[in-house]
Amino acid sequence: MLTKIVLSLLLVVGSPVFSIPLNTHTTAVNLAAKFKVAGVTNIVAGDRARAQALHQAATSGEHYANASITNVAPIGYTIQVGIGNPLKHYGLLVDTASGNTWIGADQDYTVTSTSTGTGNTVSVSYGSGNFSGKEYLDTVTLNSLSISDQSVGVASEYQGFRGVDGVLGIGPVSLTKGTVSNTDTVPTIMDNLFSQNSIQSEVLGVYFVPVSQEDSTGTLTFGGWNSSLMTSDITYTPITTASPASNYWGIDQSITYGDSTILSSSAGIIDTATVLILIATDAFDTYKTATGATLDETTGMLRITADQYSSLKPLIFTIGGTAFTLTPNAQIWPRSMNSIIGDTSGNSDNIYLIVADIGSKTFSFVSGYTFLERFYSIFDTTNKRVGFATTAYTESASN
Structure with missing residues (x-):
């Protein structure tokens, strides 16, 4: 079944959404590009701090290690994700270098009928930002595509994420190691899409239109390309x-x-x-x-x-x-x-x-x-x- 979702990625100028023909064997998400101004203008310093933190985390195995916040890149791709029942939508940064999905930055998490607190704590550092809070299992919805019992971090403290509600982690599951208490690793969004038979292959296709284009858009294709x-x-x-x-x-x-x-x-x-x-x-x-x-x-x-x-x-x-x-x-x-x-x-x-x-x-x-x-x-x-x-x-x- 082909599922389409319109996502928003914020640009300093308006970005209309358009439809893209898709392969029928995949589940696809259409994005409209939008970029945020986060109040910090030194992109180099923010990117460098992130690279160093990611390197340190992989070397030490501590993806939850504390890091000082120096700069935050003023640009990022965000995806509108529905969580809970009734649905509440959150704008999450699309991140291939993180496995954790979390919310609670610009917008607070709402507990609904599908929310289950695990009693575990969760903490992740990104170099240019970090968060800590509690873990919930909840239903994550991408239009008609639904993922049950997805691990979602709910931030009680965070730094460096002005302009977004949190992060959609689509990196390898090993990146979640040590981030949640009493847990080795937690299944990512991609892991659960695959294990719950929403996609046939654990494959993600990513397409960005250059941000200088008037109709700056993009597409995430889950299960193929x-x-x-x-x-x-x-x-x-x-x-x-x-x-x-x-x-x-x-x-x-x-x-x-x-x-x-x-x-x-x-x-x-x-x-x-x-x-x-x-x-x-x-x-x-x-x-x-x-x-x-x-x-x-x-x-x-x-x-x-x-x-x-x-x-x-x-x-x-x-x-x-x-x-x-x-x-x-x-x-x-x-x-x-x-x-x-x-x-x-x-x-x-x-x-x-x-x-x-x-x-x-x-x-x-x-x-x-x-x-x-x-x-x-x-x-x-x-x-x-x-x-x-x-x-x-x-x-x-x-x-």
């Missing part, structure tokens, strides 16, 4: 064996700028809740030098001139033997959205790059939504692999 949104075959690569990236949706890749390799094949993660593309410091320094960019102190991002932009070379990610290329336009932040990253000059012609330094003691790379909006991505728990394909927006010049 939407081939009509792809312009190439799918390239699959196995989850990396390199720890700690192997705890997440981690893959091996190399990165080339023009003809020069800036990052040899190494392990990192794919993350919908990270904004930028973070790479190892030595690779970042090489990229910075090659592009001629300078570090902008206000935004924390690399900035280039119009002449340097005209000379930008392709940035090539080799994954599973296939080259996925970010064109020069795909390497820059949407100029019409410069105010979101803290550019107070009012000059929409300023050009910032979306590649940033990941910092020390973390992964070799984290590819955030600015990478994912140029490619269709598939997160395949059943076969322990990640897939990518090009889309109509891979070579878009909208930035």
Whole structure:
């Protein structure tokens, strides 16, 4: 059965919803992109803090470890999720680097006839935010699609989540280890969709339209993918064996700028809740030098001139033997959205790059939504692999 859900993802400008044809063997969720302004403008610092916390959590096995809050990224994809009976809808951040689903930030949880308190406590840190509270089992509804007895954290304390009600965790179940008292791991949304026979394969397809588009939208496809949104075959690569990236949706890749390799094949993660593309410091320094960019102190991002932009070379990610290329336009932040990253000059012609330094003691790379909006991505728990394909927006010049 094909189930459609309209989700909202908040943009600083309006975002109408449109229908997308879907494969009949999948259960799909249509999103309308919406981005939130969280009051903190340094995206680089927020993304870096998140990467370091995720690395620390995977290394120590303590996903509930406390972390100081430095910055919160002002942008995130949220999904409208119904919980309880009668339904109450919550806007949850879509997060492939977390397994826990929780609510109670901007909007309080309402106990209904389907709510069951377990007596357990739950706590998770994200580096750029954290929460702690109590665990409930409740019915989670995505339009006509219903999940019973889903573990839902209800926050009594939280930091770093202004503009959203909580998190929808669609990462590996191992990420829930140690987050709930008296429990080893708790089934994720994807686990329960599969075990309750709502989907035939534990596979999630993710499609984002670049945020610079007037009709910025996206689609989550549960149980498969939407081939009509792809312009190439799918390239699959196995989850990396390199720890700690192997705890997440981690893959091996190399990165080339023009003809020069800036990052040899190494392990990192794919993350919908990270904004930028973070790479190892030595690779970042090489990229910075090659592009001629300078570090902008206000935004924390690399900035280039119009002449340097005209000379930008392709940035090539080799994954599973296939080259996925970010064109020069795909390497820059949407100029019409410069105010979101803290550019107070009012000059929409300023050009910032979306590649940033990941910092020390973390992964070799984290590819955030600015990478994912140029490619269709598939997160395949059943076969322990990640897939990518090009889309109509891979070579878009909208930035």
